[in-house]
Amino acid sequence: MLQYKVFQEGIHTQPGHIPVLAQAEPKPTIDFSKWGDISKKPISSLRKKIGQKMTSSWTTVPHVTQFDTADITELMELRKAFNQKLEKKGIKLTVTVFALKAAVEALKKFPLFNASFDEANGDMIYKNYYHIGVAVDTDNGLIVPVIKDVDKKDIVTLSEELNILADKARKRQIGLEDLQGGTFTISNLGGLGVSHFTPIINTPEVAIMALSAGRLEPVVINKKIEPRMILPIGISYDHRIIDGADGARFTRELVAHLEKPSVSL
Numbered sequence: 001m002l003q004y005k006v007f008q009e010g011i012h013t014q015p016g017h018i019p020v021l022a023q024a025e026p027k028p029t030i031d032f033s034k035w036g037d038i039s040k041k042p043i044s045s046l047r048k049k050i051g052q053k054m055t056s057s058w059t060t061v062p063h064v065t066q067f068d069t070a071d072i073t074e075l076m077e078l079r080k081a082f083n084q085k086l087e088k089k090g091i092k093l094t095v096t097v098f099a100l101k102a103a104v105e106a107l108k109k110f111p112l113f114n115a116s117f118d119e120a121n122g123d124m125i126y127k128n129y130y131h132i133g134v135a136v137d138t139d140n141g142l143i144v145p146v147i148k149d150v151d152k153k154d155i156v157t158l159s160e161e162l163n164i165l166a167d168k169a170r171k172r173q174i175g176l177e178d179l180q181g182g183t184f185t186i187s188n189l190g191g192l193g194v195s196h197f198t199p200i201i202n203t204p205e206v207a208i209m210a211l212s213a214g215r216l217e218p219v220v221i222n223k224k225i226e227p228r229m230i231l232p233i234g235i236s237y238d239h240r241i242i243d244g245a246d247g248a249r250f251t252r253e254l255v256a257h258l259e260k261p262s263v264s265l
Contacts, residue, residue, distance in 0.1 A: 044140060046141045054200050057201050058200055061240070063237075064239045064247060065199075066248060066250075068232075068233055070230070070254075071230055072230070078261060091159055095190065096188050097155050097158050097159045099186055099211055100155075101155060101261065103130075103132060105253070109253055110249065112206070114126070116206060130150045130151045131150070132185065134166070134188070136170065143179070145168070145169050146180065147165065184205055187208060190211050196232050198210070198234060201236055201237070206238040207237040209254070212231070216229055217229075217230045233251070233255070235247060
């Protein structure tokens with residue numbers, strides 16, 4: 001575990017003061033070649049920045065992750081119908097696009113999850129816009145391009161924009177403006193067959209959504225067993241400002257919009 005020093009100055013004279021975490025002492029270099037053959041590869045600057053950002057978020061923000069499942073059988077049927085209509089245009093909608101719309105509806109009802117915490121002044125900054133980041137796996141590391149004004153765009157536009165940004169990210173052609181201004185983030189590892197995971201908050205945001213792999217499961221409906229597509233989700237949030245009950249309500253709101261998507265072409 002990383003060891004951090006806490007600066008004591010002013011803690012007792014400033015009510016509500018949040019201690020500043022100092023950088024960990026450098027770890028001593030270990031000569032692993034003593035035990036066998038090794039090879040070395042420098043860490044990229046991007047990987048270093050990712051590591052610093054994740055370490056800062058994990059060590060300064062108390063994380064809680066709320067797990068749930070959504071029955072997305074209707075969503076998948078709607079997706080299939082939409083994709084058949086869009087096939088000639090070369091457009092293929094993904095679950096992530098529907099999750100973008102579901103997230104906006106939940107964020108509108110629970111604006112605290114779309115906010116940021118101004119630690120210096122002790123204020124909550126509520127944002128009246130919905131810019132959602134989508135984590136993209138690239139050969140160079142994790143990059144989170146931000147789709148602006150998700151609430152004002154239809155699912156086809158969102159799909160096209162997401163594909164463009166993801167492609168730019170993988171080709172390292174993404175601009176700084178495309179990576180800034182996010183209010184909430186979605187990380188989808190379903191394509192890799194992941195069952196559950198706990199995402200780290202992309203500060204200064206206060207919450208992030210994890211999508212895992214959907215699976216057909218037997219579900220009892222009206223006393224009959226039916227095969228249903230069940231999607232595991234997780235919501236990590238900043239427990240300094242979001243209580244567990246609000247986390248549960250927000251998660252259930254997300255589930256409701258995933259199970260009954262109110263979208264059209």
